[in-house]
Amino acid sequence: MKLPEYVKRILGMLAVVTALTVMWSLSYWITETLYDAIHTRPHEFGRLLINSILGFFLFGCSVFLITQIKWVKNRQDRFLHPMIQAMKMMAEGNFNIDLSYYRNQFNDRGDHPYYKIIDSITHMADRLGEMEEMRQExxxxxxxxxxxxxxxxxxxxxxxxxxxxxxxxxxxxxxxxxxxxxxxxxxxxxxxxxxxxEDDHFTLDREEYRLDHQLRRIILANEPQWTEKKINMDIDLEHVTVHADRDLMDQVWTNLIHNSIKFTPEQGTISIRAFAQTGGKVMVTIKDTGIGMDHDSRMHIFERFYKADESRNRHLGGSGLGLSIVKKIIDLHGGEIKVESELGRGTAMIVSCDTNQVTLNKGGEGEKDEQR
The missing domain is CATH 1.10.287.130 (Signal transduction histidine kinase, dimerisation/phosphotransfer (DHp) domain)
Known part of the structure; x- marks a missing residue:
């Protein structure tokens, strides 16, 4: 019959108390015999201190001797050996580890040291396995x-x-x-x-500059591409000053605008909006009337090397790294990028940053123009 867990704990505490009592009694008997033999008896505090030290020493020796008993060592090895083997397997690059059988031996007792070790090893193996799959991919x-x-x-x-x-x-x-x-x-x-x-020591070279000037410059730099396809550029940019890494943000807007031009058919429209909101948030929206994306593509669009409908758009080129870089740069600035899209109905990329260094110049209500 299997004892309840609380009964096992009570019996364990009684065993420890009994062992301590026996060891302290043995310590007292040994010291009293020694005092009688040498005809010297220390002060009461000294005797108490000597008894305590000797009692702890005898208790430790008894615990050590118990652990050397064969059946106790076999019980320990039964759990330690699989954990050691699991760590050796991980060191060799094999992360397919299953220690559930040994974890179940503790009846899901999360406070048991072996349970915590097994749970940590399993979690580590799962994470390392995921990282290895990502590396191989x-x-x-x-x-x-x-x-x-x-x-x-x-x-x-x-x-x-x-x-x-x-x-x-x-x-x-x-x-x-x-x-x-x-x-x-x-x-x-x-x-x-x-x-x-992705380097841990990478630092942003922040400076204050006009975001609307930056966007307008990049739009004009891409004029040959969108004029060749006769794309309407609908631009509405407020006078917004930001505190950011200018070169990295150049790459963000360049990649997003290139994508919009690439996937927008001739005589389509690309709308670019930039405005500051209350609370120090700046928002930039780049929306096109291109081919759009389905739900699965939206879920994976920022993954490395992911290309939505690669067979249909192979001739458009690209390595599938552009949006991964965009996402990383936005994350480094503490911002967020979202995608809204429907297949055949265009795509909108929405970039927002929360920062106290974003200011809206009150001198103007914004600039809006439409170019073809």
């Missing part, structure tokens, strides 16, 4: 992204050796090699950027 994605342009460069470079190629074909092959080389260069730059942003 990252390596696989990088390898795929590098292999694709390298294959094109190698294939078309080999084709250029054909002396029968006419100048027009040769020029087209050289253009493809150039474009694939640029793609490789951008991939390398983005990987380096992500690595630097």
């Amino acid at each position: 990252f390596i696989s994605n990088v390898s795929h992204e590098i292999q694709s342009p390298l294959t094109s460069i190698s294939g078309f470079a080999h084709a250029l050796k054909n002396d029968s190629l006419n100048p027009k074909e040769r020029e087209r092959y050289l253009h493809i090699i150039e474009m694939e080389s640029v793609r490789l260069s951008k991939l390398s730059d983005n990987l380096l950027k992500l690595t630097s942003l």
Whole structure:
């Protein structure tokens, strides 16, 4: 018959009290015998101190001897050996560990030391396993992204050796090699950027500047792209001053505007809004009338190397790292980025930052213009 847990605890406490009583009695008998033998008896406080020290020593020795009993050691090894083996497996890179059987031996007693150790090892193995899967996926994605342009460069470079190629074909092959080389260069730059942003020692180079001026400059820098597709640019920018890393925020707005231009069909519309709200929050919205995204794409859009509907948009290029970089930069600034989109009905990227350094200039009510 299995004893209840509280009965086991009471019996354990009684066993400890009994052992202490026996050891203190033995200590008293030993010291009294010694005093009679040497015909000397210390002061009462000294005798009490000697008895206590000797009693603790005898109790410790008895506990040590009990742990050396074979059945006690076997019971300890039954739980310690699997935990040691589990840690050895993790050291070798195997995180598929199941210690549930041994954890259940304690009847889910969360206060037991072995239970806590087993629970910690299991949690650590799960987290390390997730990190290993992410690492393997990252390596696989990088390898795929590098292999694709390298294959094109190698294939078309080999084709250029054909002396029968006419100048027009040769020029087209050289253009493809150039474009694939640029793609490789951008991939390398983005990987380096992500690595630097995730460095624990990375610091933002903050400064105060006009956010509306920054957005207008980037919009004008991309004018050849949106004019080529005859896209309407609907711009409404309030006079907002922010305290942020100007270069990093340049990359945020550039990536978001590039994406909107890339996925918006000809004669579509891109709306860009920037305004300061009460409480020191600045909000920027970049909305397009492009192809949009489904629910699954919205859930994964900020993951590394994720490309929504890659088969349909392969010709648009990109490595799938741009929005990951955007998300990281916004996070470093203590902000938030959200996506609102429906398939076939466009996408809106909403960036908001909470900071006391955001100010709204009262000199104007904002600027609004529409460009084609």
